[in-house]
Amino acid sequence: MLDYNALLAQYETIKAKGKKLDMSRGKPSPEQLGTMSRILTVVTHNDQCFSETGTDCRNYGGLEGINEMRRLFGNLMGVSMEQVIVGGNSSLNMMFDVLARAMLHGVKEGCKPWCKYDQISFLCPVPGYDRHFAMCEFFGINMINVPLLKDGPDMDLVEKLVSEDETIKGIWCVPKYANPTGTTYSDEVVRRFAQLKPAAKDFRVFWDNAYIVHDLTDTPDQLLNIFEEAEKYGNDDLFLEFMSTSKISYSGAGISCMASSRNNINRILQEMKFQTIGHDKLNQLRHSKVFRTVDDVKAQMQVHRSIIAPKFYLLYRVFEEELGPLENVQWTKPNGGYFICMTLPNGTAKRVEELAAGAGLVLTKAGAPFPYGKDPNDNVLRIAPTYPSLNELAEAAPLLCCCIKLAICEREQIAQK
Amino acid sequence: MLDYNALLAQYETIKAKGKKLDMSRGKPSPEQLGTMSRILTVVTHNDQCFSETGTDCRNYGGLEGINEMRRLFGNLMGVSMEQVIVGGNSSLNMMFDVLARAMLHGVKEGCKPWCKYDQISFLCPVPGYDRHFAMCEFFGINMINVPLLKDGPDMDLVEKLVSEDETIKGIWCVPKYANPTGTTYSDEVVRRFAQLKPAAKDFRVFWDNAYIVHDLTDTPDQLLNIFEEAEKYGNDDLFLEFMSTSKISYSGAGISCMASSRNNINRILQEMKFQTIGHDKLNQLRHSKVFRTVDDVKAQMQVHRSIIAPKFYLLYRVFEEELGPLENVQWTKPNGGYFICMTLPNGTAKRVEELAAGAGLVLTKAGAPFPYGKDPNDNVLRIAPTYPSLNELAEAAPLLCCCIKLAICEREQIAQK
Numbered sequence: 001m002l003d004y005n006a007l008l009a010q011y012e013t014i015k016a017k018g019k020k021l022d023m024s025r026g027k028p029s030p031e032q033l034g035t036m037s038r039i040l041t042v043v044t045h046n047d048q049c050f051s052e053t054g055t056d057c058r059n060y061g062g063l064e065g066i067n068e069m070r071r072l073f074g075n076l077m078g079v080s081m082e083q084v085i086v087g088g089n090s091s092l093n094m095m096f097d098v099l100a101r102a103m104l105h106g107v108k109e110g111c112k113p114w115c116k117y118d119q120i121s122f123l124c125p126v127p128g129y130d131r132h133f134a135m136c137e138f139f140g141i142n143m144i145n146v147p148l149l150k151d152g153p154d155m156d157l158v159e160k161l162v163s164e165d166e167t168i169k170g171i172w173c174v175p176k177y178a179n180p181t182g183t184t185y186s187d188e189v190v191r192r193f194a195q196l197k198p199a200a201k202d203f204r205v206f207w208d209n210a211y212i213v214h215d216l217t218d219t220p221d222q223l224l225n226i227f228e229e230a231e232k233y234g235n236d237d238l239f240l241e242f243m244s245t246s247k248i249s250y251s252g253a254g255i256s257c258m259a260s261s262r263n264n265i266n267r268i269l270q271e272m273k274f275q276t277i278g279h280d281k282l283n284q285l286r287h288s289k290v291f292r293t294v295d296d297v298k299a300q301m302q303v304h305r306s307i308i309a310p311k312f313y314l315l316y317r318v319f320e321e322e323l324g325p326l327e328n329v330q331w332t333k334p335n336g337g338y339f340i341c342m343t344l345p346n347g348t349a350k351r352v353e354e355l356a357a358g359a360g361l362v363l364t365k366a367g368a369p370f371p372y373g374k375d376p377n378d379n380v381l382r383i384a385p386t387y388p389s390l391n392e393l394a395e396a397a398p399l400l401c402c403c404i405k406l407a408i409c410e411r412e413q414i415a416q417k
Numbered sequence: 418m419l420d421y422n423a424l425l426a427q428y429e430t431i432k433a434k435g436k437k438l439d440m441s442r443g444k445p446s447p448e449q450l451g452t453m454s455r456i457l458t459v460v461t462h463n464d465q466c467f468s469e470t471g472t473d474c475r476n477y478g479g480l481e482g483i484n485e486m487r488r489l490f491g492n493l494m495g496v497s498m499e500q501v502i503v504g505g506n507s508s509l510n511m512m513f514d515v516l517a518r519a520m521l522h523g524v525k526e527g528c529k530p531w532c533k534y535d536q537i538s539f540l541c542p543v544p545g546y547d548r549h550f551a552m553c554e555f556f557g558i559n560m561i562n563v564p565l566l567k568d569g570p571d572m573d574l575v576e577k578l579v580s581e582d583e584t585i586k587g588i589w590c591v592p593k594y595a596n597p598t599g600t601t602y603s604d605e606v607v608r609r610f611a612q613l614k615p616a617a618k619d620f621r622v623f624w625d626n627a628y629i630v631h632d633l634t635d636t637p638d639q640l641l642n643i644f645e646e647a648e649k650y651g652n653d654d655l656f657l658e659f660m661s662t663s664k665i666s667y668s669g670a671g672i673s674c675m676a677s678s679r680n681n682i683n684r685i686l687q688e689m690k691f692q693t694i695g696h697d698k699l700n701q702l703r704h705s706k707v708f709r710t711v712d713d714v715k716a717q718m719q720v721h722r723s724i725i726a727p728k729f730y731l732l733y734r735v736f737e738e739e740l741g742p743l744e745n746v747q748w749t750k751p752n753g754g755y756f757i758c759m760t761l762p763n764g765t766a767k768r769v770e771e772l773a774a775g776a777g778l779v780l781t782k783a784g785a786p787f788p789y790g791k792d793p794n795d796n797v798l799r800i801a802p803t804y805p806s807l808n809e810l811a812e813a814a815p816l817l818c819c820c821i822k823l824a825i826c827e828r829e830q831i832a833q834k
Contacts, residue, residue, distance in 0.1 A: 025477070027476055028476065030473060030476075033463075033466075033473065033475040033476060034463050036475070037461075037462065037463045040460055040462070040463075040466075041458070041461045043457055044457045044461070045457070046450075046451050046454045046457075056447060056450065056669075057669060057670065058450040058453070058667040058668070058670055059444055059445065059447075059450060059667070059668050059669050060442070060444050060663075060668045060669055061669065062669070088505050088506070088696070088697070089505070089696065089697040090693045090694060090695075090696075092692070092693055093692055096691065096693070097692075100517045100521065103521055104517065104520055104521065104532065104556065113532075115532050131694075134691050135691055137691075138688070138691040139521065250476070251475070251476050251694075252473075252474060252476050252477050252478065252479070252694075252695060252697065252698050252699065253474065253475055253699035253700065271555070274548075274551050274552055274554075275510055275513040275514075276507045276510040276513070277507060277548075277668075277669075278507075278669060279506065279507075280505070280506045280669065280670045280697065281669050281670065282669065282670035283670065283697065
């Protein structure tokens with residue numbers, strides 16, 4: 001049984017300390033960023049500024065990116081380098097640009113621009129990534145919630161909806177260590193995606209593999225290669241895969257990429273040439289010199305893990321102590337990614353956010369993991385443990401638990417009235 | 418009188434050498450790029466990765482760019498830093514994005530998206546920049562040619578057209594050292610732009626100040642500050658100014674920016690946040706440390722001038738010797754920028770391009786400086802002297818002159834038949 005007055009006293013005591021803590025975004029910590037300083041000095045002379053094919057990375061050109069990075073990303077995703085376009089520092093920007101071109105030009109020959117429809121829709125597995133949903137909102141794309149189950153989106157529902165309605169043009173997927181639940185799609189789910197038969201000829205799966213190498217345990221999740229599966233059914237045009245080094249090297253100064261079928265890549269390059277002469281190849285070159293192979297990337301991810309994993313474990317321990325006895329409070333323990341997802345009693349998430357903010361702890365906006373920011377049950381919290389230090393987390397975790405318990409008390413009091 | 422057979426023999430002799438020469442694009446030479454190596458080592462330690470406000474340039478955030486670069490670009494353009502958004506490595510990409518947002522969302526409250534019109538048009542001063550025109554083509558924007566006179570676009574025509582037709586939504590301007598003519602807009606032209614009264618409430622002037630500091634002589638052209646003028650008439654929302662360091666630091670790894678009224682900048686930032694979390698701040702930081710002041714930029718431009726100007730002078734000398742006596746052959750001698758624009762007898766430009774290509778010299782596609790690649794008189798050649806070395810230019814220039822004379826001969830022969 002929770003003691004409201006004791007909790008309130010504890011809350012006021014913590015609040016009085018006037019701390020400022022931030023667990024709102026999936027940002028790497030300064031300590032993580034500090035592990036990449038070698039990239040700052042890997043290109044420091046004029047004669048190091050050339051790619052393996054002799055391209056001067058300081059000059060114009062190279063729309064598709066330098067070979068080294070196309071190959072590395074290809075190897076990471078399990079596709080050929082010809083299926084890869086290397087972008088700027090933001091995979092989100094690449095997704096946005098794909099959407100913008102689809103709106104204005106359509107995604108393939110013979111299909112009209114999406115902006116010419118009265119209404120189009122995307123399926124949104126929930127809880128999901130707020131910035132995906134925000135893009136749909138920006139483009140005026142209607143969003144349809146699909147439950148994200150333990151092994152991926154509810155595929156019965158996905159298959160039903162996309163086969164029936166040709167105004168459903170896409171689906172957002174974070175197939176590995178999904179934001180915020182940590183879910184990795186099972187082999188069966190990936191295979192069902194690979195065989196999808198959408199009514200819309202211009203349906204596209206946005207396969208945002210943001211956490212492709214971002215393991216946190218010795219038993220990492222395994223994700224099937226979507227292109228290998230889709231090619232079996234001649235279905236590879238359906239998929240647009242994205243990843244970046246934002247959480248491998250630098251979140252603000254990394255390299256993004258996308259992969260797709262050769263058909264799609266050729267079309268996209270044809271359209272991209274109107275937009276830019278090419279992205280920053282010098283930063284691509286820096287990355288290719290630090291990350292010569294997939295193993296180099298994996299070694300760096302071990303370093304990140306050694307910094308991040310203890311933060312997750314600290315939270316698990318505090319949550320277990322403080323919240324373990326409570327009914328209807330669960331949290332994920334993902335094998336990778338950047339988030340813990342907490343499920344609370346209905347109608348308390350927003351109040352937890354408010355209480356935490358009142359005491360100086362910024363959480364991700366309750367509702368953010370849902371289209372239009374509307375959590376139908378107001379019971380999901382996305383917790384981002386990576387940015388604060390262990391010391392800060394050790395202060396933030398009890399405060400968060402206190403806020404959760406307070407919110408539950410308040411709700412019980414209202415229910416009793 | 419030109420001697421066709423002698424010219425043909427000369428042409429064949431040069432062709433037989435099998436040289437490969439490229440004067441097609443306005444690219445800096447390796448020698449120019451080599452002058453910037455200090456930027457490669459200006460940020461080499463973790464503790465150097467912070468902006469003046471303490472922002473960690475390696476991490477997420479900073480949609481509008483770091484203060485240092487906003488201030489520098491503001492000082493270069495003569496606007497406040499709050500009027501500046503710093504972008505990625507390509508100002509072309511910023512223009513494209515502005516157009517894409519205008520197509521999908523319109524440019525201001527209460528104005529419909531441009532894609533909702535059956536047809537919209539842009540005015541295109543000609544000759545002009547091929548990539549501007551290509552963007553219009555990509556977006557399906559109709560292009561209307563406007564003559565570029567000695568002091569800027571034909572403003573009588575511009576004023577007439579924009580005041581009569583509200584489906585004319587924009588105009589492309591390169592107000593200083595225009596590509597390819599080297600024209601700088603006179604004070605009167607700038608003032609007439611500042612007072613423009615378009616019928617369309619959502620008309621925009623794309624003021625691509627690509628060559629803002631790119632002087633080549635001791636008597637550089639002076640361009641009025643468009644925002645200072647436009648503000649006098651409350652007309653500053655009309656203007657979107659762009660520039661970049663592509664031809665100051667590195668063409669492939671520089672920093673771009675745009676400036677506009679506070680109204681426009683606020684709206685654009687609101688929309689940009691759906692597209693990206695922020696551009697590469699680490700490269701912004703590198704630039705801000707190398708270019709602390711406008712004077713630092715000017716000093717670097719002197720270095721570029723010392724490399725580029727001799728290439729222009731070499732061409733002037735050869736042109737004078739070889740083409741001076743010919744009627745109807747003129748070329749510009751700009752005070753800055755990256756191009757010489759040659760006017761030939763009607764109906765010969767494409768043939769010159771073919772002849773040059775046949776002998777291994779790649780020129781900019783004849784017609785490129787015009788919308789849809791159509792030079793109505795087939796008489797304009799854009800010559801890009803910067804990329805080849807002086808030695809290569811010394812070979813290319815006589816070949817170019819030979820091709821011009823041959824094409825003129827061929828045309829006279831046809832006329833005589």
